[in-house]
Amino acid sequence: MRTILAALVLGIVFGLGIAISGMIDPAKVINFFDVAGTWDPSLAFVMGGGLAVSLIGYRIVLARGKPLLAVAFSLPEAKAIDLSLLGGSALFGIGWGLSGFCPGGSIPALGIGRIEPFLFVGGMLLGMIIARTLRERSSDRRLGQAFARPNT
Amino acid sequence: MITPFTPLFSLIGGALIGLSAVGLMAMLGRVAGMTGIARGVIPPWTDGEQGWRLAFLVGAIIAPVILLVGGWGPVGFSVPAPLWSLPLSGVLAGIGTTYGNGCPSGHGICGLARLSPRSLAAVVTFMATAAITVFLSRHVFGG
Known part of the structure; x- marks a missing residue:
């Protein structure tokens, strides 16, 4: 219960940050990239403000050994800069540039009550299901090949 | 379409996003x-971690409602892309962030705070392709 409540409050803080920073507005996001047109550098200030807090905050928090409401920190373990990371990120950037919506911006935008965020989020969930299915298939195949191949 | 440059509000909003990320790590030990978080609530539910993820999503969605209902200022919102392109943009983002393991909040705010080279590579890559996409759609193909 305390976990759920903490997550709810932190979700509200996240959503307030997205809304107040202007990143809930796809037009503002697109304008950050439109240096040759109607440039709006606000996104850099969002990243700056966010990183200033997270850089210092993470240092303090991670030095404490364990989180308050869980047994251990769950940190991403992957280290490789591979095709999946770069290709996936490149693909995401194209989607981001087309509409100005990203996952973190579009979820709070659902609360505005307009149709556009729902169209984006619907597509995003579909894309996540497609990618997860493809990934599981290819890892099944790789496992299959590993077992089929004799150990030489 | 011109949007106003809002350095102060963007800095404050960004700091709140950072605060949420630090809070989630401090309390639940999770990356924000x-x-x-969104992918984790799609069935089949296997890891028993759906409760806090759903709560975080619900919180994020009601935040702008709180701002609007409380009358604490206008929430600017306009989509400079045709409606038909939004599901397509979403599918690309969904596939891309699944293979790329993250987006601006995960790689940008959380990953960079951990000085992860992987996250830096991801951020540089999606910023670059987003910029190229905007340039092509606005200045080459669009009007």
């Missing part, structure tokens, strides 16, 4: 990446 919207991609991973």
